[in-house]
Amino acid sequence: xxxxxxxxxxxxxxxGEDFTTYCNSSTTLSNIQWYKQRPGGHxxxxxxxxxxxxxxxxxxxxFQFGEAKKNSSLHITATQTTDVxxxxxxxxxxxxxxxxGKGTRLSVIA
Amino acid sequence: xxxxxxxxxxxxxxxxxxxxxxxxxNLNHDAMYWYRQDPGQGxxxxxxxxIVNDFQKGDIAEGYSVSREKKxxxxxxxxxxxxxxxxxxxxxxxxxxxGNTIYFGEGSWLTVV
Numbered sequence: 001x002x003x004x005x006x007x008x009x010x011x012x013x014x015x016g017e018d019f020t021t022y023c024n025s026s027t028t029l030s031n032i033q034w035y036k037q038r039p040g041g042h043x044x045x046x047x048x049x050x051x052x053x054x055x056x057x058x059x060x061x062x063f064q065f066g067e068a069k070k071n072s073s074l075h076i077t078a079t080q081t082t083d084v085x086x087x088x089x090x091x092x093x094x095x096x097x098x099x100x101g102k103g104t105r106l107s108v109i110a
Numbered sequence: 111x112x113x114x115x116x117x118x119x120x121x122x123x124x125x126x127x128x129x130x131x132x133x134x135x136n137l138n139h140d141a142m143y144w145y146r147q148d149p150g151q152g153x154x155x156x157x158x159x160x161i162v163n164d165f166q167k168g169d170i171a172e173g174y175s176v177s178r179e180k181k182x183x184x185x186x187x188x189x190x191x192x193x194x195x196x197x198x199x200x201x202x203x204x205x206x207x208x209g210n211t212i213y214f215g216e217g218s219w220l221t222v223v
Contacts, residue, residue, distance in 0.1 A: 031210070042200055042214040043153070088152065090212075097143055097168065098202075098212050102152035 002027065004091055006101030014109050019076040021104035023089035030093055032072045034063060037103070038085040046074075048092075079108050113137065116201050116215035122223050123188070123195065131186045131218045133201035141204040142184035143212070146170060146197045153200065159184055188220060196222050 005024045013019050023032065031050045035043040047056055049065035049072060056063045060083075062075040076083055086103040093099075114135045123129045133142065141160045145153040155168030159178040173192025178184055184203075188195045201215040 033210070033212075042217050043212075044214070045211050048210055092210060092212075097141075097155050097158045098204075099155075100145075100153045105150065 002029075002091055002093060002099050004029075004032075004089055004099060004101045006089055006104055008104055009102065010105050010107070012107045012109065013079050015081060016078050019079050019083070019106055021074050021087050021089075021106075023072045023074075023101050025070050025091070028069045029072075029091055030069075031091070032065060033090045033092060033098070034072075034074050035088045035090060035100075036085050037088065041085075043088060076106075079106070081108050081110055084108050114201055114203055114213055114215035116199075116218050118218060119216065120219045120221075122221050125222055126190045128187055128189050129220065131188070131199055131201075131220070133184045133186065133215060135182055135184075135201075135203045135213075135215075137203055137205070137213065138181070139203035139205050139213075140181070142178070143202040143204070144168075144174075144176065144184070144186045145200045145202065147200060147217075148197050156186065156199075195220055 033048045034046040037043045053067045054065040060077045064073045086105045088103045089101040090098045117132045143158040144156040154170050157176040159165035175187045199218045202212045204212050
């Protein structure tokens, strides 16, 4: 089945530093979604990317979909303590279940 | 208030017992899913259902069972055959082919004592 590899597994940053997590696939993806899970919480949908080379922004978060549609990234500018959590990429194909990456756990040191 | 409700939030099980986790949604979604999450790990698919009275095994179905008798309900039973059931269980739903977004319940923590 389809798999997505996500790196890094963990990232510790000082508050105010930037953060990036990457999601890679060996096959072309039709779309990619990003979710955030706060500690002790449940995953919450952030965004979906569909088009080759697509870039979307949500305040300090920038999402990119690669030109070949095989990779994606989530970049956070000037992290804050509220950004703490695990960020997952996920792939949705037709009516099949969502396939998740293993996530990147972000810690922000104040 | 629309959404997905999971219960109980915390559950303790003795070894050898079956337990059932409830998942109810009032979003009128066709598809429902159960995922398992171990501490510091990603989400692994246990079972999913795309329509009432039909369900499919996911990647780690052994030791679990489900039913989908009603569109809004998709309970998960963790049986005694599941050797390591302590985990966080997440139920999710999706509108079907027309729906891209997956909505998650708040999860159920199961601990074997």
